Amino acid sequence: REICFATGNAHKYAEAEAVAREYGITLKQCPGVKREIQSDSLEEVAKHAALTAYMELGQPVLVEDAGLFVKALNGFPGPYSSYVYKTIGWKGLLKLMEGVEDRSACFKSVAVLVYEPFLITGVGEVCGAVATEARGVKGFGFDPVFIPEGYSVTFAEMDVVEKNMVSHRARALRSVFKTLREYLER
Ligand code: ITT
Ligand code: NA
Secondary structure: OEEEEOOOOHHHHHHHHHHHHHOOOEEEEOOOOOOOOOOOOHHHHHHHHHHHHHHHHOOOEEEEEEEEEEHHHOOOEHHHHHHHHHHOHHHHHHHHOOOOOOOEEEEEEEEEEEEOOEEEEEEEEEEEEEOOOOOOOOOOOOHHHEEEOOOOOOHHHOOHHHHHHHOHHHHHHHHHHHHHHHHHHO
């Protein structure tokens, strides 16, 4: 069972590949085919990207879209996380959060798999806090400044296996792969 993961992000791919293996699925990285529309719905972004990638590739394809939703910022950057990361990065986020008491934030992920004749969507979430300073060098994006609930380390201090135990992405993907397994067994 081989599925193309349409992403340009090698870290995301490494995380997803490890989850896929739990389900006996071989995940290949397929860069250059994820077309992203701007929308305030992660699900809309992911569905559009999955369907257009499928039209281009003509083989089973997975897309996953995520964002960091900060409570004190009314959910910002949320679906705009990619742009915000590219422009101001985690340093800019820390600056926006200077002096802010309530540091609660959640990562949300929507994964969409096109596996004819199935279209499968899964969502995942992990809540925690925006750290007051960056720690760790692993992972990507906002990982150095996100501490998942129940932990004292940031995502950037965890290896892939540890991050996959709690991450939004791993949760969304497990839900998708579980559903696929059910559909194929019917
Ligand atoms: P692709 O679109 O090519 O898959 P991307 O890195 O742009 O890769 P997303 O659009 O899904 O991925 O994510 C938007 C941003 O949200 C991303 O650039 C990161 O800054 C942030 N983000 C998402 N998941 C994250 C995670 O697990 N850890 C840290 N930051 C994350
Ligand atoms: Na993106």
